[in-house]
């Protein structure tokens with residue numbers, strides 16, 4: 001099956017005074033029609049930069065310096081401005097962690113939707129207004145006809161994220177990229193927003209790329225999961241396999257630091273150490289300094305050669321300890 005969105009060997013770097021930050025360093029990802037792909041990893045692992053790169057939204061001093069991004073077989077990296085505008089609104093859209101920051105503060109929420117619709121579709125103002133109201137309704141904005149004229153500052157955080165979802169789905173994109181869509185919201189609202197995303201994407205047949213550090217959200221929503229560490233995908237597989245039989249020691253560590261209902265918080269095992277700084281990247285396996293498996297098996301190769309991404313029965317994994325890797 002041809003993937004709808006296919007990222008291969010993506011390299012996105014930032015030129016800083018301290019040197020080149022290889023924020024994304026050889027990432028491969030595939031998103032199939034209608035599926036939910038979760039991208040997980042600790043802070044700084046390159047999730048957001050990967051997501052922004054997919055839409056060529058990385059700002060200076062960031063730059064995509066290598067690899068390929070294909071949407072429906074078309075080369076995104078060689079698209080001109082007009083093609084990119086069409087790609088962003090129409091085919092792939094994105095929502096972010098801070099919805100209020102992304103909404104225009106001086107244009108009513110209804111007009112933000114109608115303008116988008118009129119820019120991309122050949123429809124009358126009346127049709128655009130009706131569509132906007134029905135979209136606001138479908139994302140659960142109460143009294144949508146009245147709220148059409150509201151401004152971003154008049155909305156709660158949860159409502160602002162609902163409006164962002166309405167805007168992102170207004171043109172019925174085939175892929176929605178959601179970057180930590182619930183992190184800034186109250187816990188009670190988080191579950192509602194996740195449920196809303198799931199329902200709407202399923203209804204529209206939109207594929208969802210969910211960027212998160214929350215494995216609970218991934219367990220609930222994702223079909224496939226890519227685990228990122230220090231700018232690379234270290235494991236990619238279907239959600240059942242990830243939770244029942246994680247292969248990479250980093251994934252195993254993440255799972256054992258996940259709270260389980262009924263388990264006391266102090267019994268959680270966090271992964272010792274921190275994600276390496278881009279300026280101080282381990283020379284071979286980037287996880288080696290924190291890896292319990294490497295230490296218990298006394299594996300020298302992990303500090304000598306970078307492991308390649310190895311195909312497994314259900315996906316891929318980047319680890320010397322996996323059978324067949326050496």
Ligand SMILES: Nc1ncnc2c1ncn2[C@@H]1O[C@H](COP(=O)(O)OP(=O)(O)OP(=O)(O)O)[C@@H](O)[C@H]1O
Nearest residue numbers: 014016021023042043044045046047048049050278
């Ligand atoms: N504008 C920038 N200039 C320099 N480095 C940057 C810039 N933006 C991101 N980076 C670096 O790129 C790396 C990946 O960042 P990214 O935001 O993608 O991580 P993340 O996994 O999404 O983390 P978080 O969950 O905290 O958002 C980090 O080391 C970060 O410091």
